[in-house]
Amino acid sequence: MQLTLPKHDIVLLGVGYTNAHVLHMWKMKPIPDARLTCVSNYSVATYSGMLPGVLAGQYPTSRVQIDLVRLCASAHAHLIVDQVIGLDTAERRLLFESRPPLPFDLLSVGIGSVPTREGVESLDDTILAMKPPSQDHDPATQMRCARGSNQ
Secondary structure (H helix, E strand, O other): OOOOOOOOOEEOOOOHHHHHHHHHHHHOOOOOEEEEEEEOOEEEEEEEEHHHHHHHHOHHHHEEEHHHHHHHHOOOOEEEEEEEEEEEEEOOEEEEEEOOEEEEEEEOOOOOOOOOOOOOOOOOOOOOOOOOOOOOOHHHHHHHHHHHHOO
């Protein structure tokens, strides 16, 4: 148990593959005198690299979901679930939609990529946008509905 406040604040913005790996490594060997905080829009992350296997029926949707609450708790890291609306580089703070700013000494930004839709006339039921990820829809369910299947 830590008896003093940490001297350094390390923040992982987005818990994609790279930052999830950092979190896993932190679990095995935390940095002394440092606090680790993870920031995500959602409490569950989806690993999009495994979605083709879900769509092919090789494994259930639950296999591509990462429970960030449990993952952070197991690494003794804090989890903030909120929308980041800005970055104050001068003051070294993340700005949030519904909570006070979060100061940091070190920030790792791992928010993933969003492919361009340039050249795509419209998204119809044969095109499934995989990124950015959203909690509002489950891509596997959306794909099955587009196919007219109840699997």
